[in-house]
Amino acid sequence: MSQQPDVPVLELRGLRRVYGSGTTAVTALDGVDLSLQEGEFVAVMGPSGCGKSTLLNLIGGLDAADAGTVRLAGTELGSLDDDRLTELRRREIGFVFQFFNLIPVLTAVENAALPLRLDGRNDADELARHWLDRVGLGGRANARPDQLSGGQQQRVAVARALATDPVLLLADEPTGNLDSKSAAEIAGLLRQISVEWNRTVLMVTHDPVIASHATRLVLMRDGRILDDLALDGTLQAPRLALERAGLL
Numbered sequence: 180m181s182q183q184p185d186v187p188v189l190e191l192r193g194l195r196r197v198y199g200s201g202t203t204a205v206t207a208l209d210g211v212d213l214s215l216q217e218g219e220f221v222a223v224m225g226p227s228g229c230g231k232s233t234l235l236n237l238i239g240g241l242d243a244a245d246a247g248t249v250r251l252a253g254t255e256l257g258s259l260d261d262d263r264l265t266e267l268r269r270r271e272i273g274f275v276f277q278f279f280n281l282i283p284v285l286t287a288v289e290n291a292a293l294p295l296r297l298d299g300r301n302d303a304d305e306l307a308r309h310w311l312d313r314v315g316l317g318g319r320a321n322a323r324p325d326q327l328s329g330g331q332q333q334r335v336a337v338a339r340a341l342a343t344d345p346v347l348l349l350a351d352e353p354t355g356n357l358d359s360k361s362a363a364e365i366a367g368l369l370r371q372i373s374v375e376w377n378r379t380v381l382m383v384t385h386d387p388v389i390a391s392h393a394t395r396l397v398l399m400r401d402g403r404i405l406d407d408l409a410l411d412g413t414l415q416a417p418r419l420a421l422e423r424a425g426l427l
């Protein structure tokens with residue numbers, strides 16, 4: 180999928196998701212509009228239960244909205260059949276998770292190559308090595324996850340997420356299982372991926388220091404977007420925005 184100029188990488192319109200029905204219904208997303216341009220690094224923050232995971236699930240095509248649309252580089256996810264949605268998810272969205280989700284018996288390069296192998300690419304290992312190099316792990320390509328630190332394992336996961344050259348990288352608490360030094364390094368890598376490599380990154384985090392690496396901050400509460408602001412790279416900016424919004 181090539182990115183066309185002027186078409187947002189991601190466009191959400193009127194996104195709504197209600198779990199359950201009747202008196203026990205929970206409105207997890209209550210009319211979310213959001214547009215991301217190529218090269219942005221957006222941090223999403225908000226209190227527990229405000230709808231962040233639901234939002235990522237809908238953007239990642241893992242769950243369907245009750246109303247509204249998700250467009251990825253112009254393609255509306257709701258218009259795709261299951262096979263096309265699976266294909267788009269594998270090629271056009273890179274996922275990075277809190278607990279890395281690497282396969283323990285595979286080496287770093289085998290893990291990073293996995294989405295390409297699933298796609299039948301015969302240059303899978305070559306591309307995986309290229310991405311491991313770019314994320315600073317070229318020297319550990321043949322190590323298994325249990326031979327790598329947490330930060331290194333997350334780098335493998337980032338290489339795997341980038342291997343198919345997706346239009347969007349989704350990161351769900353990518354530093355939540357790391358010590359503060361490794362966490363800052365991974366957040367710095369995500370910033371490099373967006374600002375220097377012009378990839379688009381959407382990250383959910385609870386940590387305002389980690390959010391300070393992003394170029395833009397989206398604050399959520401009760402299934403809605405409360406604030407959406409550009410960040411200036413200072414450590415305090417997300418904390419001040421959270422305070423202003425009454426979320427701290």
Ligand SMILES: Nc1ncnc2c1ncn2[C@@H]1O[C@H](COP(=O)(O)OP(=O)(O)OP(=O)(O)O)[C@@H](O)[C@H]1O
Pocket residue numbers: 198199205206207225226227228229230231232233234
């Ligand atoms: N499968 C489900 N069934 C019923 N309610 C759900 C389900 N998943 C989430 N919810 C509810 O929807 C709301 C939003 O949940 P969600 O997990 O998206 O929030 P979150 O911001 O990711 O929270 P956290 O920061 O704790 O992960 C919450 O009230 C939650 O209890």
